[in-house]
Amino acid sequence: MSAERYQRISTFADLRQVDLTVCLEQVHKPHNVSAVLRSCDAVGVHTVHAVSREENLMRKDTAMGAEDWVFTQRHSSIQDAVSHFHQRKMQVLVTHLDEEAVDFREIDYTLPTAIILGQEKFGATPQALALADKKIVIPMVGMVQSLNVSVAAALVLYEAQRQRQQAGMYNKNQLSYEQRQLLLFKGGFPRLYALCEQKGIGHPPIDDDGKIVAEPQWWQQVQFSSKAK
Incomplete structure (x- = not known):
């Protein structure tokens, strides 16, 4: 890795928000998943969570390389996902239109936050609605009262980014x-x-010059694995 690339990645790493994430609950269309991933990368989300039976939803042609920069973590159920968030003291929000939902702009996103986005056709499951701490809604005045899941994700994430920038959270x-x-x-x-x-195979450390620091045994293991492919 060149010194310029190392510096660019280091600068980009400084902006990552480890306590802001989204959870895709049974979102199954790859182009939607990839679009959400691109928005997550754009606002500095470090890890995206998914409740899905499919191991690889990311499409490199639509993710535009975002899958190289945002980590993904799968959960077997929405219960497991919400438990994971609550263990990390995160407020859990879910996008859903009902009388209990609040305007998404009224939420304090400077708090550790996980945002559940439901399946394209049916939205969030009853389990997700019951487990979430708050329901949020994006106000609309048109005849159609729903947005594409990736559009909804982008709107909420950019409100979170706005609040966090004002609070100086991208400076640390x-x-x-x-x-x-x-x-x-x-x-x-x-x-x-x-x-x-x-x-x-384990990941070796990277030094301040962007070089891999690894024992000869690691390189041998990598070379052997490469030849075995």
Whole structure:
């Protein structure tokens, strides 16, 4: 990795918001998932969560490379996902139109926040609605009272970005050392990262010059795995 690329990734890493995320609940259309991923990358979301039976929803042709910069974490159920968020002291929001829902702009997004977005046709499940801390709605005055899930995600995320920028939250690095190292490795050496993920090989650290710091045994393991493909 060149020094210029290392500096660019390091600067980008400083803006990541580890306590802001979205959870896609059974969102199954790859182009919608990819569009949400692009919006997440644009506002600095570090990890996207998904409740889905499909292992790989990301399409490189529509994600436009965002899948290289945003990590994804799958959950077997919405209960598991919400439990994960609550363990991390995050407020859990769900987009849903009913009398209990509040305008999405009334939420304090400077708090640790997870936003549940439901399936394209039916929206969030009853389980998600029951488990969420608040329901939010995007006000509309047209005849159609729903937005594409990726459009809804972008609107809510950019309100979160606006509030967080005003609060100075993009001026302080939120990534742990381990998260930063993994992002540097994934972004700086995408082919090696993919190989390590495929073969279950550990990720080596990256030094301040953007170089891999690894023992000869690691390189041998990578070379052996590469030849075995």
